[in-house]
Amino acid sequence: MVNKIAFIGAGSMAEAILAGIVAKEVLPAKQISVTNRQNQDRLNVLVNQYGVFASTNKEEVVSGADVVILSMKPKDVEAAIATVKPYIKEDQLVISVLAGVSTDFLSEQLSSSVPVIRTMPNTSATIGQSATAIAAGKFATDDHVAKAAELLTAIGTTTVVEEKDLHTITGLSGSGPAYFYYMVEAMETAAVNAGIDEKIAKELALQTISGAAQMLKQTGENPSELRKKITSPGGTTQAAIETLDQFKFQEAIEACITNAAKRSEEMGAAFKISK
Numbered sequence: 318m319v320n321k322i323a324f325i326g327a328g329s330m331a332e333a334i335l336a337g338i339v340a341k342e343v344l345p346a347k348q349i350s351v352t353n354r355q356n357q358d359r360l361n362v363l364v365n366q367y368g369v370f371a372s373t374n375k376e377e378v379v380s381g382a383d384v385v386i387l388s389m390k391p392k393d394v395e396a397a398i399a400t401v402k403p404y405i406k407e408d409q410l411v412i413s414v415l416a417g418v419s420t421d422f423l424s425e426q427l428s429s430s431v432p433v434i435r436t437m438p439n440t441s442a443t444i445g446q447s448a449t450a451i452a453a454g455k456f457a458t459d460d461h462v463a464k465a466a467e468l469l470t471a472i473g474t475t476t477v478v479e480e481k482d483l484h485t486i487t488g489l490s491g492s493g494p495a496y497f498y499y500m501v502e503a504m505e506t507a508a509v510n511a512g513i514d515e516k517i518a519k520e521l522a523l524q525t526i527s528g529a530a531q532m533l534k535q536t537g538e539n540p541s542e543l544r545k546k547i548t549s550p551g552g553t554t555q556a557a558i559e560t561l562d563q564f565k566f567q568e569a570i571e572a573c574i575t576n577a578a579k580r581s582e583e584m585g586a587a588f589k590i591s592k
């Protein structure tokens with residue numbers, strides 16, 4: 318049972334998560350507290366929109382919280398932890414959404430054995446549709462993982478993974494929504510360039526991606542089976558897929574995920590433990 322959640326960082330990811338928690342009535346909005354570096358206007362927006370408590374006073378925000386969610390950019394993590402560390406106790410649970418930053422580094426910065434869970438949500442959290450991966454740090458027990466998972470179901474699905482896999486998973490599902498947006502952008506542009514009205518191109522492309530996602534979920538069939546059902550021999554889809562193959566579609570996606578994972582590793586390498 319969670320009684321109070323504190324967000325350190327009040328940007329888009331914090332908003333997506335707290336919006337989900339408020340919408341699903343996981344706990345009353347007043348029991349969610351938020352802080353940021355110093356932007357009072359931004360805090361006022363969150364207070365007015367969601368009814369949460371917000372303050373730039375770190376002690377007020379963190380004290381008594383069962384769960385503290387680190388939701389600043391990786392570059393700000395050291396400064397942010399330094400300001401909240403005096404108020405973080407070992408009976409609290411720290412959940413990080415920071416890309417690349419290891420739980421060992423966070424534990425070292427917190428200089429205590431407070432349990433730390435590292436997660437990788439995505440921006441579909443805004444509508445309760447995140448695919449969130451969760452990994453336990455060395456001081457986190459199965460109960461802590463279960464508590465984090467229960468909380469994060471407010472923003473979508475949760476999958477427990479090993480921390481070593483989080484770089485690749487960031488490339489898969491953390492950044493993943495962007496690949497589909499990019500695909501839709503490309504499809505719309507291609508249709509418009511071929512003379513289709515922009516509004517019509519948008520409407521058809523949007524329902525196509527949405528319908529395809531629902532087909533994958535509702536039929537439970539493999540993407541390759543679904544693809545084969547559309548591909549009549551010698552027909553239009555075969556011509557289209559052959560074109561994607563000529564442009565090395567599979568290799569492009571492999572390189573896309575590998576490079577995102579590599580970037581996550583590089584980002585994490587800036588936050589190495591000292592021993």
Ligand SMILES: NC(=O)C1=CN([C@@H]2O[C@H](COP(=O)(O)OP(=O)(O)OC[C@H]3O[C@@H](n4cnc5c(N)ncnc54)[C@H](O)[C@@H]3O)[C@@H](O)[C@H]2O)C=CC1
Pocket residue numbers: 325326327328329330331352353354355356388389390391393396397398400414415416437438439440491
């Ligand atoms: N945007 C995305 O798709 C995803 C982002 N993430 C991770 O979420 C984290 C946050 O990203 P966004 O919300 O997009 O960033 P953002 O820039 O919108 O928000 C960052 C927040 O941190 C606050 N902050 C900065 N320094 C601080 C300090 N010293 N003390 C307290 N608060 C401080 C800022 O005031 C701001 O409210 C990042 O670490 C990112 O890696 C994870 C998954 C997906």
Ligand SMILES: O=C(O)[C@@H]1CCC=N1
Pocket residue numbers: 416487491492
């Ligand atoms: O682009 C980024 O670094 C963050 C992490 C995953 C999605 N957005």
